[in-house]
Each structure stands twice: as C-alpha cells, then as structure tokens.
Amino acid sequence: MTDDTATDRTEAAGAPVPLATTAERIADLRERHREAVTEKEARAKEKQGAKGKMTARERIERFVDQGSFVEFDAYVRHRTTAFGMESNRPFGDAVVTGIGTVHGRRVAVYAQDFTTFGGSLGEVAGEKITKIQDYAMKVGVPIVGMLDSGGARIQEGVVALGKYGEIFKRNTAASGVIPQISIVMGPAAGGAVYSPALTDFVVMVDKSSHMFVTGPDVIKTVTGEEVGFEELGGGRAHNTVSGVSHYLAADEDDALDYVRALLAYLPDNNQSEVPAYDHTAERVVSDADRRLNTIIPDSPNQPYDVLAIIETLMDDREFLEVQPLYAPNIVIGFGRLEGRTIGVIANQPNQMAGTLNIEAGEKAARFVRFCDAFSIPILTIVDVPGYLPGTDQEWSGVIRRGAKLLYAYAEATVPMVTVITRKAYGGAYIVMGSKQLGADINIAWPSAEIAVMGGQGAVNILYRNEIKQAEADGHDVAEVRSRLASEYTYNVASPFLAAERGELDGIIEPAETRVMITRAFRALRTKRVQRPERKHGNIPM
Numbered sequence: 001m002t003d004d005t006a007t008d009r010t011e012a013a014g015a016p017v018p019l020a021t022t023a024e025r026i027a028d029l030r031e032r033h034r035e036a037v038t039e040k041e042a043r044a045k046e047k048q049g050a051k052g053k054m055t056a057r058e059r060i061e062r063f064v065d066q067g068s069f070v071e072f073d074a075y076v077r078h079r080t081t082a083f084g085m086e087s088n089r090p091f092g093d094a095v096v097t098g099i100g101t102v103h104g105r106r107v108a109v110y111a112q113d114f115t116t117f118g119g120s121l122g123e124v125a126g127e128k129i130t131k132i133q134d135y136a137m138k139v140g141v142p143i144v145g146m147l148d149s150g151g152a153r154i155q156e157g158v159v160a161l162g163k164y165g166e167i168f169k170r171n172t173a174a175s176g177v178i179p180q181i182s183i184v185m186g187p188a189a190g191g192a193v194y195s196p197a198l199t200d201f202v203v204m205v206d207k208s209s210h211m212f213v214t215g216p217d218v219i220k221t222v223t224g225e226e227v228g229f230e231e232l233g234g235g236r237a238h239n240t241v242s243g244v245s246h247y248l249a250a251d252e253d254d255a256l257d258y259v260r261a262l263l264a265y266l267p268d269n270n271q272s273e274v275p276a277y278d279h280t281a282e283r284v285v286s287d288a289d290r291r292l293n294t295i296i297p298d299s300p301n302q303p304y305d306v307l308a309i310i311e312t313l314m315d316d317r318e319f320l321e322v323q324p325l326y327a328p329n330i331v332i333g334f335g336r337l338e339g340r341t342i343g344v345i346a347n348q349p350n351q352m353a354g355t356l357n358i359e360a361g362e363k364a365a366r367f368v369r370f371c372d373a374f375s376i377p378i379l380t381i382v383d384v385p386g387y388l389p390g391t392d393q394e395w396s397g398v399i400r401r402g403a404k405l406l407y408a409y410a411e412a413t414v415p416m417v418t419v420i421t422r423k424a425y426g427g428a429y430i431v432m433g434s435k436q437l438g439a440d441i442n443i444a445w446p447s448a449e450i451a452v453m454g455g456q457g458a459v460n461i462l463y464r465n466e467i468k469q470a471e472a473d474g475h476d477v478a479e480v481r482s483r484l485a486s487e488y489t490y491n492v493a494s495p496f497l498a499a500e501r502g503e504l505d506g507i508i509e510p511a512e513t514r515v516m517i518t519r520a521f522r523a524l525r526t527k528r529v530q531r532p533e534r535k536h537g538n539i540p541m
C-alpha cells in the first residue's frame, strides 16, 4: 500500500450503513471529497513540492482563470487486480481532468498526476482523458494536456496500450477541428510521446521535461550509444535539434503563461471566427512606420532583423513567436491587425542569410496548415536568396520535404498577403506565398529583387565568356563581375518588371506597409474559395 491508498468504505466497514437524511448524504459527500481530493492533493503537494514542481491540480489552477476550474471524474478508481493492485485504488487515478476558462474563454484541460503510479496511463486514466477529449470536440473548445507520466501502466499491459490508441485516434480526429496544445512538464516516455506529437503545439519545460521513444538504458543496450536524459530528450534538444517542441519554457509558470498567451490568438474551433479585440489601427503612416524606410541595408549581403519589421506591423508591436529556437532562418508566429489574429511567416536574413532549408520548410509548412485549418489569415514577408545547396540537403530529401511548404501554401484558402522586402530568388520566390500559389495581394518594396537567381550566380552563367575575356585582358575580374551583377539585378530583377506583368499588385514605400496590409486584410475578410470534394490530399511526407 502506498500513501495514495484510499479506504473503500464498504470493505472497511463491512455492510454499508444506509444514510437516512439529506444532511447525512451531504456530510458523506464532503467526507468523500476530502478523501478523494483534499487529502490526495495534500500528499501530492508534499511529493511534488520536494522536487520544486507543482501538482497536477496546482498546474491547472494556475493555468485557468481563477476559480473557473470544474473537475470531472474525481471519484473514479482503477479496476486492476494484477500485482496486488486491488489494495491500492486511489480516487481520481493518475490524471486530473476538467474544464475552465482562459481569458474568459472555455478550455478543456487534463494534467497527469506523477504522484499516483508515476502518472502512468492505465485503463481508467485513459478513459478520463478520452472523455475530456470527447467533451472538447463536442462543444468545440481547445484542449490543453499537461504531461508528466512514466507512460503505459506496466501492470495493466495491453489495456493501457489500447487506451493510448484511443487517445491518438481522438487527437487525429480533433486535428484541424479544435486547437490542441501539449505542455510537457515531466517525463513523456515511449509511445506516450505521440499524443503531444499529434497536437498543434508542444511546450516543454527546460531541464524538467523529457520526451523520448526509447530511453538511455534501452539505447545503450541495443546500440551501445551512451546518452543522458537531457541530451537525448530534454526541452533544449527538442526545441533546437528535433523540432518536436515549439517553445522552451524557463519554468512551469513560463510554460503556462506562454500557452495562455497563445490561446488568446486562437479561435475556439474551425467553425468559429478568430478572436477580435477592440483596436483601432492608425490609418496614417506613423513615425515607427517611417523607420522601415531605412531598415534594408544598402549592401544586399548585409543582414537585418526581420523581427523589427514584424513588430512594426503588428498591433501594439506584439508578436508571439512560435518555435523560435528551431530553424531560426524562418520566423513564424502570431500577431494582430485591427485586433484580429494574423499568422506571420518571414525569412530571417540574419540567420543563414534567410535561406530555406528542410527544417525551415517543414516548420513553416505546418504553421501554414494550422493557420489555414483555423481560418487565420497569413502574412508572408519575403527576403530569401534561395534554397540551401548541398548534398546534405539533397540526400536528406529537400525535394520531398521542401515540397511540403509548396503544398501547404497552394492548399491554403485563407486570406494571404505577401510583402517582398528584398531577395526573392528562384523556387524560394514561388514557395514563399507567391501569387501563383494562391496569395491574394502581393506587394514589394523598391529594394525587392525578383529573379531566377541572384546577380552573382546569373553572371557566372550568362557572362561566362565576358569574364574569361576580362581575365585574359588582365582586368580586375571581381570588379567586372560585380558591375555585371549589378546591371543584371537592375535590369532583370527589378520589382517593376514583376509589377509590369501583374505578378505584384503594387510597389510601396516600406513606411506604407502597415497601413497597406491592414487595408488588404480588411478587404479580404469575406474571401471564399470553393474546392472540389475529395477525401484528402496526399501531402509529401
């Protein structure tokens, strides 16, 4: 027996004593609640507190609006008899579930309770989670799961595995219907990692959360490789290397705050509108806007921080970046225009010169699909010199995996506005929200360069003979190459050529961008696109 053992009144007291009056029944309820919730919570606090962690209930209470949490299934108990489990049947089992509000809007939540059987998932804990998933789908509200679990309950065998299957099936059915968010606050081991993986956003707490399919011991036995928990599956590894996670929280409070902020941008479900806050946009160019006129350096190879542009464009300069530590050569996240959510995708020139690689493509593709599924308009800011070349990229499948972003944009039907600030070369021009893929309004700054490739690359092919001749004549080859490249850029890559052909809807001063895109998204609010019926497409995976 552990501390969590609950007394079964019937067994302890022999035959049940009938309760005669309503007052007695209410007193009995209070007693049972004390045992199931208050006492269990006190024990959980002791155990988690010793590790500097919150309990499952504390996490939920801290997450939802104060006093809004309504718990489900506090009295359930497992039915397992194997391994002497019949003598240890804690109320509520190893997960706390229920509903509450965040910023006054409804949300379904569950939090695994590590202090009960290591938060492991057996039949009853699984039933609690699938019940709250079904509830969220039925009423059309986001679901947030807080994971802290040793995985499938070893004592329950195949029954526990089956429950995971039921959770995964519901995660998939809910994908694109309600927002699903996972906060990993302890271990998530084995197949248990796949529920978070199927959800839209995964937040991990630095140092105290771990996700892996096979742990360090198994890895050592099978492959001989030695690796620690943190290096293998810690928050930093999954935020910087694998891309499994979308935010690395400094601590539990930070994780909960990030998800509260995230929810404020998201609609309840795919049938409801994005949240709209009162915000009247300034309809004239402001001083902050004017600073954009000097943000693009005169040298095309000099980087700048695209976040400065994004912040200038968004209401109150607020931008919630998603996956900031993974593939930082592309920036994704949420902001607002006139109080309404906008999804932003932008090349980041100060990371790998903003080139597209496999990781950046996949990161952006999933984000485009999320925005499209939930009717969040998309702003794309383009400054991309092309795809990252190399055998590593080719052999890792840049063709197959790079196609995901093309597919995502081409499939999207939400309002889309694209702003080209500087380079838009080759396939990267097409993929980054081009008109042909479905963007509605495409504008460029006068600093834009749109061409099959950059000037230097083009000159090597187009003017090969001239360069050889210059070399033979003893001229300064670098100077010749640079002059020819500038001529090429001016004559071929000028945005006015694209505007002449209608590829761009306008060329504007950078300072006018905020006012212009605000008008554009307002004009596009009623956009409707009809697509022929199909079961589903076949996105390259």
Ligand code: HXC
Residues within 6 Å of the ligand: 002, 116, 117, 118, 119, 120, 149, 150, 151, 152, 153, 154, 155, 161, 164, 165, 187, 189, 190, 191, 192
């Ligand atoms: C039952 C479990 C458990 C589990 C932990 N516990 N995991 N009970 N089933 N899966 C219990 C422990 O026995 C212990 O009980 C309590 O939880 C706390 O565990 P500790 O080991 O003391 O905690 P800690 O040292 O922090 O280590 C945490 C841990 C470790 C790293 C998660 O417990 C662990 O490795 N557990 C097993 C992980 C695992 O292999 N799970 C199965 C994965 S396969 P007492 O009574 O002593 O307090 C899987 C398949 C899913 O999940 C497939 C879906 C498709």
